[in-house]
Amino acid sequence: MANVVRVVDHRLDAAGDHVRVARLQPGESAERGREARRAAPRSAHGEWSPPPDRRDPIEILREQAQGRVPDLVPIRYGRMVLSPFTFYRGAAAVMAADLAPTPTTGIVVQACGDAHISNFGGFAAPDRRMVFGPNDFDETLPGPWEWDVKRMAASVEIAAREVGLSAKRRRRLVTASARAYREGMRGFAGESHLDVWYDRLTASELVDRFGGHLGPSGRIVFSDTFAKARRKTSLRAVAKLTEEVGGRLQFRNVPPLLVPLRAHDIPAQHADEADYIRELLDEYTESLDEDRKYLFGTYRFVDMARKVVGVGSVGTRAAIFLLVGRDGRDPLVLQAKEAQASVLERHIGASPLANHGERVVRGQRISHAASDIFLSWQRSLGLDGREHDFYVRQLWDWKASLDLSTMREPGLLAFVRACGWSLARAHARSGDRLAIAAYLGPGPGFDRAIAAFAAAYADQNELDHERLVEAVAAGEVPAEAGI
Template structure:
């Protein structure tokens, strides 16, 4: 197993880590790249979150992963890509919540990436190697058991337990007014506050007008517009992996008179990082945004409100509502400690399995019976997967240190 990992690394990465990331980030908003690289320097998990293309370039040839059944993948499965949101049926769920890298690929690509993230996150708590391995094994065992059961469930407040239930209970109390506070003001007419809100940035006047006019034209062309007339737009700063791609926060009137305005997220959709390495052909999509939306609808129990693909000036974007209930279990500042982290991991494993089962048999994915049989045969692949994840984690840490040295040497821009 170790030899195959080493061979994959040697064959797939010729340039330095910094050069690879620079090449991948070409075309992103320049002033946001310094912030992106600053966030990636926090620790190895933050780097891992922001370097999915490098991960797949490193490990796409790992035989154990590639031999697993084909499935619709999240593509960027890690411990901080699960969170709460309000579905289009008005209920609040906890589920996978990022599908930018979604592809049709070997099912263990998702599981392996999630396990590597568990090992990296466990290091934040100072857990010894044996404890980290035990946590990873618990997660994979929960995944395999849920897959073998062959039934996809959903997680809401009534069915959640532990830290996930605490999160869903807490976010259920949040209201739209809290979401708008600090981001928007009604003084002089509703408008955004890009110079005050840390998650917003002002746009050049020409870009501001172009985005607002194009989006309003799109809204008016809809038979049933998802919101009222648009009021304002600003650049949006969020995440790590996609930071720097064109992304906007949009303020729009509510459909019902007297209601507070809505905040929308409009994010450019780029090709999925693992797509070029997938062993089988990908379906033909009208756009990358259509791929993201279709995958999210398939993999989540209930999609979030307003989720849809659209095009602005020929570029694909994904539109969704920004919600006061949206949150996640943040392991960079996890107040529940190692015990809470451990308690959440089996839930993550089951959620990933349920997502794979929901999309079974769709456009080239293995059917439910094949996925169930794979889960039942976990004893055949689980030890090898844990071995891979341990070796891959070491490579990721090496890449992280190489990246941080490059930033400190001035090869990559960084922000204070």
Template sequence: MTVTRGELAMLTTTGRDPLGLLREQNATREQWLIPLRMARMAQSPFTFYRGTAALMAADHSRDPHSGIPVVSSGDAHLSNFGFYATPQRTQAFDLNDFDESAWAPWEWDLKRLVTSVIIGGRDTDRSEKVVQAAAADAVRAYVSSLNTSDGYSPLERYYSHFNQEMARRHLGKESRRVLEEAAEDSRKRTSDRAARRLTEETADGKRRFFEAPPVMSHVADEVELNVADNYRQYLLSAKADIRMLLTHYTLEDIVRRVVGVGSVGTRCYLVLLRDADGGVLILQVKQALRSALEEYGGFPQPEVLTETTGVSGEGARVVGQQRILQAYSDPFLGFLQSASSGRSFYVRQYHDMKGSVEIGELGDTAFNGYAIVCGAVLARAHAQSVNARKVVTFIGGGKRIRRAILDWSNDYADLSLGDYQAFISSEMVDEKTGR
């Protein structure tokens, strides 16, 4: 092993240039959207943290690590867990963002989650006692769930998942109620509802997306034709049953849609499909960049993943890692690589019972319960990797690792707050749109 458990508490604060890294990222994005990205990141310390996965990966690269890699989310903060529909039309609760997914030391994901508990808790005006208890319980849940998974066979770990029934058994009344309300709200988020809210019927009987710039706007004709051509390439990466299903639909409209915080400035499109009876299906085509864990964290990737990415693009990485980390994945997942631009994309359904928990609306007890759930879900994802047993052995009883993760995460929360304050005082934030 590279380090002891206690050494995982070490945070290196030298050699950092957080604003320089953000400028470097901005240079590769659509420049007309950079002010919007900066404005969203400037809203609060937590939204800033959400947009700085690359910065955290760069900081990880300077710190001691366990040397035990697992398939990782790369951005496992509290807002990147949520509900979505399974292919069986039931609801699952799981990780739901995989843009940065790759192989990395297991503790990098856990530290990002625990730090988000601390920053998110402080950002929603909770007492330090409540914040620290939630952070500690997230680590306990991760360790406990990973130990439980170690007693399962690989097949049993593969089939395990988190659902509302598990929440009822393991969480308090307030936490159960909050998750159930969030699940109920997400069940309403369907392609039909999205079509009613985002599209209108034209005089010729077709449907067309509304214009709502800069968040949603139609693209130039040549871009639309390129996306349409790439849609056909996506079909080749989709499963055979999905390819057959999509033969019942025709492509009716394409729009650019700005999403998220850290993703603002990358290329993202919505594709409106209709069947012969007027039924709608909306797919999201989202640009996939190189994983921050590799690009900024500097962590070497397995040869098989490097080869896959080299042949099929970063979209193939995102889709592959998502299928590993989630208990159930969107059946419409696929990827493509533009022949004209070389850019990589992945494809998924838009608003298929997807929803997340707004941490600002949680009481303290529910906030703690939500942190526990996220810790357990992260453990289930990491348990799929062949190195999971090595992680269990490294962690041991859990007390020392909990202290190390908490110490590092508290220090990083303070460091991130300083970065945020420097950010909002910089020229990067437009005073008219900043906060």
């Protein structure tokens, strides 16, 4: 069935061809959602089989690696090859290509773009309460809400396979995540605009709302995880990532994962290290609102390093900055992470924003009721002497991620339900929630279809992972394991 993403704009690409560009649209209409069932029946979401002309996933990954730091790309492959789930985490571009021809309702939201369940977790709100939701927006773009739901659901199936659950139990988990999305969206459809924008899920509410089947041990798992996250601050980053030399703090040199600026060549455009740093920080400062600019001005720069992050993000440029406040104490550790074109853009049109860092930041702010007070974007010189887009935030600010491999089934059930509800809340802020709710309906038809899709796509993901294993073994792609 052909893709029916609503076309609200056309644009010529670099080759002069017309491409569709998805746009957020104001307005709400339950009738629009019911009409969408004719173009994209809910049962159609359960269908998945690879088309005869499906691209080789290795070709897609190689293409994506072209703009990355060459010496870090083997680390990315080394992490992806570990298991089908780690492969899936790094294969957002592969799945975007697979979803492009699938049916959609044409209802556009601010899509996360990479909504697998390891990209959900806790983080600090400015009022110092821990909230839960999607926490990675590198691929965000206005796009079909169904793509996020399918990426989330397939990740539930793949993670459940990884911990050895039976097909029946896996289906229960996937169905629960889809049902939480559906019921959440129908709940948001009855709320006012302001209520939806104010709504958020705190860490304590997660267990109360979704952990009805958890025993004391399950509740302890969540509470312990969130308690540990509250200790993940700049102070913790300093203790783990720095050392004192000659009475001065500096980042450790642990190549290739952490490499201080002093071990790199400064871009030729700058006279020295101080000149380079000054320009980077000035560009960042100019992007902040006046109150945050004042706060940032109370800190002074100490050191900078390149840091490898994530699985799918490995190879993109990422730097961390150490700053200190009064008396050389009161540290602040910021991360500048490169933002490249979203994996969705090839299929639904380029972002209207010229800076991909701005795309990430604005997408996150649209989707979240709370964000890091230092979150902003910039365009600046990388260590290769070329300009790149970045977004900046605190390195660690209560960031909580759950180890899915150690969770028992009741804990996984609570977690995936929270993911489904949180994704619905993010979509309800930016999309036509009345239309989506009307499309989904009160019954379980959509949930069953998504569960069928997740199982079929997990099979495909296993084949793709095996393709990477074979490519690494044959020397077709370089991989560094254990890093």
